[in-house]
Amino acid sequence: MNESIIRIKGAKKNFGTTQALKGVDLEIAKGEVILVIGPSGSGKSTLLRCVNRLEHLDSGEIWVEDDCVTSQHANIRKIREEVGMVFQSFNLFPHLTAAENIALSPTIVLKDGKAEVKERVRSLLARVGLSDKEYAYPEQLSGGQQQRVAIARALAMKPKIMLFDEPTSALDPEMIKEVLDVMLDLAKEGMTMMVVSHEMGFARAAADRVVFMDEGLIIEAAPPDELFAHPKEERTLRFLNHIL
Amino acid sequence: MSDFLKFGRRKTPSPSPATASSSSGNTTINVTDGTLIPGTGERSILSAWNISFFGAMALIVILPLVSPKPYLDILAFVPDGLAATFGVTIVSIVFALCLGLLAGLGRIAKTKSVNLIATVYVEVIRGIPLLVQLFYIYYALGPILHLKGPASAILAMSVCYGAYMGEIFRAGIQSISKGQMEAALALGMSRTQALWRVILPQTVKVILPPIGNEFIALLKDSSLVSILAISDLLRRGREYASTTFNYLPAYTIVALIYLVMTLFFSRLVGIMEVRLRNHERKHN
Numbered sequence: 001m002n003e004s005i006i007r008i009k010g011a012k013k014n015f016g017t018t019q020a021l022k023g024v025d026l027e028i029a030k031g032e033v034i035l036v037i038g039p040s041g042s043g044k045s046t047l048l049r050c051v052n053r054l055e056h057l058d059s060g061e062i063w064v065e066d067d068c069v070t071s072q073h074a075n076i077r078k079i080r081e082e083v084g085m086v087f088q089s090f091n092l093f094p095h096l097t098a099a100e101n102i103a104l105s106p107t108i109v110l111k112d113g114k115a116e117v118k119e120r121v122r123s124l125l126a127r128v129g130l131s132d133k134e135y136a137y138p139e140q141l142s143g144g145q146q147q148r149v150a151i152a153r154a155l156a157m158k159p160k161i162m163l164f165d166e167p168t169s170a171l172d173p174e175m176i177k178e179v180l181d182v183m184l185d186l187a188k189e190g191m192t193m194m195v196v197s198h199e200m201g202f203a204r205a206a207a208d209r210v211v212f213m214d215e216g217l218i219i220e221a222a223p224p225d226e227l228f229a230h231p232k233e234e235r236t237l238r239f240l241n242h243i244l
Numbered sequence: 245m246s247d248f249l250k251f252g253r254r255k256t257p258s259p260s261p262a263t264a265s266s267s268s269g270n271t272t273i274n275v276t277d278g279t280l281i282p283g284t285g286e287r288s289i290l291s292a293w294n295i296s297f298f299g300a301m302a303l304i305v306i307l308p309l310v311s312p313k314p315y316l317d318i319l320a321f322v323p324d325g326l327a328a329t330f331g332v333t334i335v336s337i338v339f340a341l342c343l344g345l346l347a348g349l350g351r352i353a354k355t356k357s358v359n360l361i362a363t364v365y366v367e368v369i370r371g372i373p374l375l376v377q378l379f380y381i382y383y384a385l386g387p388i389l390h391l392k393g394p395a396s397a398i399l400a401m402s403v404c405y406g407a408y409m410g411e412i413f414r415a416g417i418q419s420i421s422k423g424q425m426e427a428a429l430a431l432g433m434s435r436t437q438a439l440w441r442v443i444l445p446q447t448v449k450v451i452l453p454p455i456g457n458e459f460i461a462l463l464k465d466s467s468l469v470s471i472l473a474i475s476d477l478l479r480r481g482r483e484y485a486s487t488t489f490n491y492l493p494a495y496t497i498v499a500l501i502y503l504v505m506t507l508f509f510s511r512l513v514g515i516m517e518v519r520l521r522n523h524e525r526k527h528n
Contacts, residue, residue: 054429054430079431080430080432093428093446104441106433108437108441109437154431204330
């Protein structure tokens, strides 16, 4: 668990006059599960989106394994193949079936063989418990089902890291568990995960560390039990009182 | 978003469509070619569309029966021009769609120079009347480019409608949520792959109705090519009129045929629009 797979150094990002990130340093070890919490506007989603460069940093560096994501010369598409992402609003492709959603990128980006991709789609759908939904279009699926297809779609690229941007925030309460169960399995299998979420149950069950962010800075980071029970910072305590 | 695509028929030099909304968002002023299409609640036989369409059809049948001398002759003489009218319309719309896709992509391109070229194209073309463009390409450029009548006509109509199509493509692409592009990029796709495999297939559904309206507008505007010695519907009518001096009957039949075609196609576009909307509603 010593080898860092993600290294964030002095990450700064402005949106106009608002400073979203004011200098964030974070190292994530291979196989580590990190939960990022914090009030809205604290920069946690921005930080996540900078890791696969959906947003560009203004200054600072982000490394994924031996590749500098923030470099001009980075082969960003190659890096994105290794970094899967799951969005709050699922973002499934509405004109494609569940199976086609999962198969598209392996087929046109990795150029994997048809039979192999088909087999992978089958096993991924089984893994997220949706084997019977192969031919369903996104609008025929519930939110929880859509999010599970979205996770399968990201996993189809065989990523080494998975980013989750508030994966359960858009879901009805009764659907949250089915998504968290899939994520929990993933964590147990040793996937490196960076999760922006306030699901404390998931944090306790799966997270190695919880990172608390506020106003564009990391206030403190600690294993979940330690952070929830004995926060060192006043701000952390105030935030936890709000959500627990 | 799709409200944005209910394009007011051109003659708007600014990129904003002639669709006005009040601050509450309820008032919509829509100036497309489909305004005669009855609403879903309007099933009356006396709807404006029924009166216009069946009235025109009836006149086309009754007039030759009542006085066959000019009218039947005209009906026999004029349809030759229909082939030319449809030929010019269909070939032009195909080229206009290609140009429109390029212009639309250019308008949203991140490369400044590409964006500038596309925007200048759209603004310049939309600022010049089609008739002037026809004259310009046929009379001014024709001798230099060695273009014959039909080629000039198709070139002018394609270039002109390509600009309007470009705005439809732009609005259509921009109506697709940003998350779709992000999801595609996050999966390792290039922008081009994301565009062809993810964005454009979704755009088609949104832009079909406005493109149908452009087709109808182009069908009508194709009558302008009669000045380039192309024997389209209008020109055939004129040829008949100038040899027999039966101006009123000749142009009446020409107008009625245009009206029937336009009403028929706008009904078709209307049905398509409703189907697409219902399809969307069913799945949401």
